[in-house]
Amino acid sequence: MIYFVYTVDVELQNEQRILKRLKDGDVKFAPPRGYEYVKTGTEEPEGRPVVVGTGPAGLFAGLILAQMGYKPLLLERGADVDTRTKIVRAFWENGRLNEECSVQFGEGGAGTFSDGKLTTLIKDKRCAKVLEELVRAGAPEKITYSHKPHVGTDILKRVVKNIRKRIEKLGGEVRFNTKVTGLVLANDRLKGLRINEGEVLHTGIVVLAIGHSARDTFTMLNDHGVHMSPKPFSIGVRIEHPQQLIDRAQYKKFAGHPKLGPAEYKMAYHSPTGRSAYTFCMCPGGTVVAAASEAGCVVTNGMSEYARDKENANSALLVGVRPDDYGSNHPLAGVEFQRRWERKAFELGGEKLRRPCSACG
Numbered sequence: 001m002i003y004f005v006y007t008v009d010v011e012l013q014n015e016q017r018i019l020k021r022l023k024d025g026d027v028k029f030a031p032p033r034g035y036e037y038v039k040t041g042t043e044e045p046e047g048r049p050v051v052v053g054t055g056p057a058g059l060f061a062g063l064i065l066a067q068m069g070y071k072p073l074l075l076e077r078g079a080d081v082d083t084r085t086k087i088v089r090a091f092w093e094n095g096r097l098n099e100e101c102s103v104q105f106g107e108g109g110a111g112t113f114s115d116g117k118l119t120t121l122i123k124d125k126r127c128a129k130v131l132e133e134l135v136r137a138g139a140p141e142k143i144t145y146s147h148k149p150h151v152g153t154d155i156l157k158r159v160v161k162n163i164r165k166r167i168e169k170l171g172g173e174v175r176f177n178t179k180v181t182g183l184v185l186a187n188d189r190l191k192g193l194r195i196n197e198g199e200v201l202h203t204g205i206v207v208l209a210i211g212h213s214a215r216d217t218f219t220m221l222n223d224h225g226v227h228m229s230p231k232p233f234s235i236g237v238r239i240e241h242p243q244q245l246i247d248r249a250q251y252k253k254f255a256g257h258p259k260l261g262p263a264e265y266k267m268a269y270h271s272p273t274g275r276s277a278y279t280f281c282m283c284p285g286g287t288v289v290a291a292a293s294e295a296g297c298v299v300t301n302g303m304s305e306y307a308r309d310k311e312n313a314n315s316a317l318l319v320g321v322r323p324d325d326y327g328s329n330h331p332l333a334g335v336e337f338q339r340r341w342e343r344k345a346f347e348l349g350g351e352k353l354r355r356p357c358s359a360c361g
């Protein structure tokens, strides 16, 4: 049986009574609408708030601060999204890595060259605010009611640019090619940030939204004594199949029906040892691309456009790893563990910054 699943908002009088009569477990109360800004304090802030990073976390922190009238300053080590797109294209074509502006770094953050999936599996009223802001910035309205909304890399680029313009219109400022390379501390309190190994920016309020790829920044923070601890994550490979094969497996006789988009799948195996293997970030009608956080290392990722109309489906096939796999108790042991595997992938691929590839018959 094939279902279409949507989220629909309806306003009812006597909703409790009506819901009881419906006796349908699939009909639930949505969290109340309307975003509530946090309560502001009474003291003058110590300088202008600074947000480091313009990934989803940094952009939204910047947007909310701007909407609250704080005129934030956003710092981003990479370039604006248009320049970044050219740099990333050159990386895919010639394997030339720019370590400051890449698939991971630059306006829009790590997910800019991705599938742009917006599923969170959480029920938080702030999710509605995120979707509304994305629509306001040019994302299709459909993301507010689709069961598994996605934006696609083509639309996402326009959306992040428009969010930046809104922040600027509200008095905020965004500086690209600006890397935070040090902290200025006095009596264990933050007094400012060192930028590009030189300029010092004075501020007491910083949001670090640096994502999971800025290894040099993690090291800098660790050297400054910022507390951090290793956490579990997952590693694996990307698997790729013809999209038609997945459509036939999932939709059976309905495969190819114009009302059905490209099919998705999800699989998991929970081993009695407590370790799980599972598919993640399945990317219908997309492509597998190479990415790298630093020279001599390579990883792969799935990317698609809004239409998801490419020939192949791909998905990550992952296994969970834990701090006791990393071989040391150092706070950054997990990063070293990642690096070891990324170097192996680089060597396996002939020491080229291309996706290493192995075909199974």
Ligand SMILES: Cc1cc2nc3c(=O)[nH]c(=O)nc-3n(C[C@H](O)[C@H](O)[C@H](O)COP(=O)(O)OP(=O)(O)OC[C@H]3O[C@@H](n4cnc5c(N)ncnc54)[C@H](O)[C@@H]3O)c2cc1C
Pocket: 052, 053, 054, 055, 056, 057, 058, 075, 076, 077, 078, 103, 104, 105, 106, 107, 108, 109, 110, 111, 112, 113, 114, 115, 116, 117, 118, 119, 178, 179, 180, 181, 209, 210, 211, 212, 213, 214, 217, 281, 291, 301, 302
């Ligand atoms: C290739 C890829 C595809 C993905 N696809 C999806 C998807 O489809 N859906 C989904 O929900 N999630 C996806 N994810 C995960 C998602 O991208 C991340 O969860 C998300 O980007 C995290 O957001 P963030 O703002 O915390 O960090 P990031 O997006 O990593 O942004 C951090 C930003 O900080 C900047 N920065 C770092 N250090 C400094 C510094 N010292 N100074 C100044 N700037 C700095 C970086 O340049 C970067 O732009 C994907 C991730 C990757 C890598």
